[in-house]
Every structure is written in C-alpha cells, then in structure tokens.
Amino acid sequence: MTTTATAPWIYVEKIGGYDGQVVTLKGWLYNKRSSGKLHFLQVRDGTGVIQCVVFKGDVSPEVFELAGGITQESAVMVTGTVKKDDRSPIGFELGVSDVTLVNPAAEYPITPKEHGVAFLMDHRHLWLRSSRQHAIIRIRAEIIRAIRDYFDDNGFTLIDSPIFTPNACEGTSNLFETDYFENKAYLTQSGQLYVEAAAAAFGKVYCFGPTFRAEKSKTRRHLTEFWMVEPEMAYFDLAMDMDLAEDFVCHIVQQVLKHRRAELEVLERDISKLEAIQKPFPRITYDEAIEILRAAGNEDTPWGEDFGGDEETIISQKFDKPVLIHRYPAEIKAFYMKQDPENAKLALNVDMIAPEGYGEIIGGGQREDDLDVLLSKLKTHELPEEAFSWYLDIRKYGSVPHAGFGLGVERTVAWICGLHHVRETIPFPRLMDRLSP
Ligand code: 4AD
Numbered sequence: 141m142t143t144t145a146t147a148p149w150i151y152v153e154k155i156g157g158y159d160g161q162v163v164t165l166k167g168w169l170y171n172k173r174s175s176g177k178l179h180f181l182q183v184r185d186g187t188g189v190i191q192c193v194v195f196k197g198d199v200s201p202e203v204f205e206l207a208g209g210i211t212q213e214s215a216v217m218v219t220g221t222v223k224k225d226d227r228s229p230i231g232f233e234l235g236v237s238d239v240t241l242v243n244p245a246a247e248y249p250i251t252p253k254e255h256g257v258a259f260l261m262d263h264r265h266l267w268l269r270s271s272r273q274h275a276i277i278r279i280r281a282e283i284i285r286a287i288r289d290y291f292d293d294n295g296f297t298l299i300d301s302p303i304f305t306p307n308a309c310e311g312t313s314n315l316f317e318t319d320y321f322e323n324k325a326y327l328t329q330s331g332q333l334y335v336e337a338a339a340a341a342f343g344k345v346y347c348f349g350p351t352f353r354a355e356k357s358k359t360r361r362h363l364t365e366f367w368m369v370e371p372e373m374a375y376f377d378l379a380m381d382m383d384l385a386e387d388f389v390c391h392i393v394q395q396v397l398k399h400r401r402a403e404l405e406v407l408e409r410d411i412s413k414l415e416a417i418q419k420p421f422p423r424i425t426y427d428e429a430i431e432i433l434r435a436a437g438n439e440d441t442p443w444g445e446d447f448g449g450d451e452e453t454i455i456s457q458k459f460d461k462p463v464l465i466h467r468y469p470a471e472i473k474a475f476y477m478k479q480d481p482e483n484a485k486l487a488l489n490v491d492m493i494a495p496e497g498y499g500e501i502i503g504g505g506q507r508e509d510d511l512d513v514l515l516s517k518l519k520t521h522e523l524p525e526e527a528f529s530w531y532l533d534i535r536k537y538g539s540v541p542h543a544g545f546g547l548g549v550e551r552t553v554a555w556i557c558g559l560h561h562v563r564e565t566i567p568f569p570r571l572m573d574r575l576s577p
Pocket residue numbers: 309310329330331332353355361362363364366368370371500501502503504505544545546547548549550551
C-alpha cells in the first residue's frame with residue numbers, strides 16, 4: 141500500500157509523460173482476462189483505456205487474488221510502473237505493483253455481446269461508458285469548443301436567447317406548449333428573432349443553446365431537443381452568409397481532425413473524407429438541385445416542394461463536400477426570409493447539406509428588412525402581428541440588410557463521426573418516443 145500512497149495520480153491520456161515512473165490510476169475495470177500467473181486488467185478512467193498487467197511475482201498473494209476476481213465496471217485504483225509497449229493502442233501499459241478495489245460492481249448489464257438498440261438506449265446512463273460512445277461524446281465536446289472558439293475569436297458577441305417564448309419562429313405545427321402562470325408559453329424553436337434584434341445592437345452575434353421541436357417524425361435525423369448555434373450579422377447579405385457558413389464548417393472539421401483523431405479511429409471513420417472538407421464548397425440553386433434529382437431518375441420531382449431526407453441524400457452523393465443550396469421557393473420557407481429582388485417567387489435562403497447522406501446541417505439566409513413586406517408576410521403566414529410587434533421594431537429603427545444561419549450540433553456530430561442515427565450524438569437524447577433516462 142505504500143506505493144499507492146506516494147505515487148502521483150495520473151490520467152491515462154497523460155501517461156506518455158511518465159515513462160518508467162510509478163503512478164496511480166483511478167478508474168473502472170473495463171475488461172479483464174487471465175492466464176496463469178498473469179491478469180490483464182483493462183482500466184478506463186474517462187480519458188482513455190490502458191492495459192494493466194498484474195504479474196504474480198510482482199505483487200502480494202492477496203493483491204493477485206483480488207485482481208483476478210474484480211468484476212466488470214468495479215471502481216479500482218491501480219499503481220504501477222509505466223512501460224512503453226508498441227502493441228498497445230496508446231503506446232503504453234502499466235506493470236502493476238498494487239491494486240485497490242474502491243467499490244465492487246454488481247453484475248454489469250452491458251457485456252461485450254451484442255445488445256439491441258432499445259436495450260442500450262434504456263441503459264444510456266451506463267452505455268456512455270463504452271469506448272464508442274466515449275469517442276462520440278468527446279468529439280461532440282470538441283465540435284462545441286470549435287464552434288465557440290470560432291465566433292469568440294472572430295468578433296461575435298454571445299447573446300443568450302430565451303427558452304420560454306411567447307410565439308413561434310419556425311412554423312406553428314411543431315411547437316411545445318407549456319403552462320406559464322395564467323398564460324401559455326412555448327419552448328424555443330430557434331433564437332433567431334432575438335439574435336436579429338441583438339445584431340442591430342452588437343453587429344455580429346451568436347446564440348447557442350437547446351432548441352425544441354415537437355416533430356412527429358421518427359427519422360434518423362430528428363430529435364425533439366437539439367442544440368443549435370445561430371450567428372446573425374448586420375450588413376451581411378446572402379453571399380456573405382454563405383462564405384461564413386463555409387469557413388465555419390471547415391474550421392469545425394479541422395479542429396476535430398487536429399484534436400480528436402484517436403476518437404475518429406475508434407469509430408473507424410474514413411478520415412480522408414473529412415480531410416477533403418476544404419473551401420470552396422459547391423453552391424447550387426434550388427432549381428439546379430431539382431435538375432439533379434430529375435436527372436438521377438426522379439423525373440417527376442415537382443418544383444415548389446421542400447426536400448426530404450431522401451432527396452438530400454441523392455444531392456449530397458453528387459459531391460464530396462457539403463453543398464450549399466440557395467434560393468428555395470419563398471412559399472415553403474419561413475416568413476422572415478427576404479425575397480429575391482430578381483425573382484419574387486424565391487427566398488434569399490440557404491441550406492447546407494452534408495456529404496455522404498447526412499442531410500441538412502445548416503439552414504439560414506438573408507432576412508426581410510423591409511417593414512411593409514414583412515407585414516404582408518405575417519398576414520400570408522397567418523401569424524398575429526401583435527405578437528411580433530417588437531420584432532417589427534427592428535425594421536422601424538435603422539433597418540439594415542442582415543443575415544444568419546443555424547447549425548444543428550447533432551447532425552454535425554452524426555456526419556463527422558459517421559453515425560447512422562442522431563440518437564448517439566447527444567448524451568441523453570430526447571426523441572418522440574424517448575424521454576428517459
Ligand atoms: O433549418 P432550421 O429549422 O433553421 C432555423 O431554425 C433558423 N431559424 C436558423 C437561423 O437562420 N438562425 O434549423 C437549423 C438546423 C438544421 O439545419 C438542422 O441541422 C437542425 O437545425 N435541426 C434539427 N436537428 C435535429 N433534430 C431536429 N428536429 C432538427 N430541426 C432542425
């Protein structure tokens with residue numbers, strides 16, 4: 141026990157700096173196998189997994205017996221000498237001199253055998269400990285860091301928008317309603333209306349937080365609660381908005397490649413596909429997207445409808461980078477979108493579709509800055525003018541061209557990690573049929 145008391149506590153991800161030294165690790169038993177005089181303990185501590193080799197001749201008989209009986213996910217502290225090992229995925233292993241059982245785990249429900257998705261989702265609180273989930277959530281955290289750094293380092297002011305809101309932003313059909321004293325409130329679908337006001341106060345702003353959509357769709361791309369970052373810039377038009385979106389997405393991918401390569405390898409992600417994400421991205425109009433769909437065998441794709449997941453997949457397969465599709469039919473887009481001065485049927489909006497069939501990751505565009513046009517848009521969308529009076533004020537007092545977009549974090553994580561479904565991209569997903577754990 142003396143070594144345990146004196147050896148420094150080190151995290152697995154820092155172990156490379158301690159070659160040849162005696163250290164203590166604090167973690168959990170991930171896996172174990174034994175052969176005669178040796179026990180091989182795979183110990184994880186939240187930053188990585190390391191093989192700890194317990195040789196009978198190096199430890200007391202009590203410690204050897206203890207090590208042989210530790211159950212999966214028991215909490216353990218292990219002391220030993222750090223040794224270079226070329227066969228190890230992390231390049232090092234631990235030659236154990238002492239083991240302390242902090243807390244023995246009961247029989248662990250998640251075993252190396254295959255489990256069904258429903259079972260794993262019911263055990264999400266434990267599933268997070270597995271190496272794949274660990275890699276995904278660490279990449280998610282890196283993506284979020286990259287998002288914040290990008291805006292913080294480029295002159296944007298963070299504006300926290302409210303979660304309780306009095307009215308809809310992205311259509312009335314997918315609003316979560318909640319009691320608010322004597323009234324009703326809605327969980328925010330987007331902070332956009334608020335960052336538009338803030339852009340007139342601060343120039344370049346962004347909000348970043350959870351967003352709610354009562355989507356009655358059980359697709360692999362829809363969550364009911366997801367995280368969205370929404371930059372908004374005064375004096376920006378659609379072209380500048382697209383330039384920013386492109387630069388921003390390149391930055392995110394580059395940061396993940398720089399800091400989370402090991403995690404991408406755990407996920408067996410094809411890294412060359414991510415390395416190809418460089419500026420410029422292809423830009424096509426909605427009309428050109430329709431042509432692509434028709435040429436791809438969907439001859440009767442109608443003009444004037446929004447694209448679903450299947451259409452997005454077909455279009456994305458034409459490119460090895462994200463594609464920007466701009467100028468959709470105004471009729472199918474939100475009331476706040478500026479109409480194209482060259483064709484009143486079109487909106488000055490843009491969607492960014494991720495490659496490899498991961499769907500729309502960004503939606504945005506230039507905003508209607510003309511008070512009268514906006515008033516008539518509210519009417520055609522049957523939205524109550526009264527509820528938007530504060531929003532209309534932005535057009536009354538020094539209205540300027542402005543633009544912005546929203547990037548969905550979970551779809552971005554799904555794309556970068558190469559995941560089929562968004563349910564694994566957030567620690568505790570909220571789906572139409574899942575509110576627990
Ligand atoms: O295209 P959306 O609805 O755009 C807006 O909300 C704008 N107000 C943003 C803006 O201009 N400030 O949503 C933006 C992005 C989508 O491209 C997608 O990545 C993500 O948010 N998203 C969802 N992600 C997961 N589950 C859902 N139900 C999502 N709905 C949208």
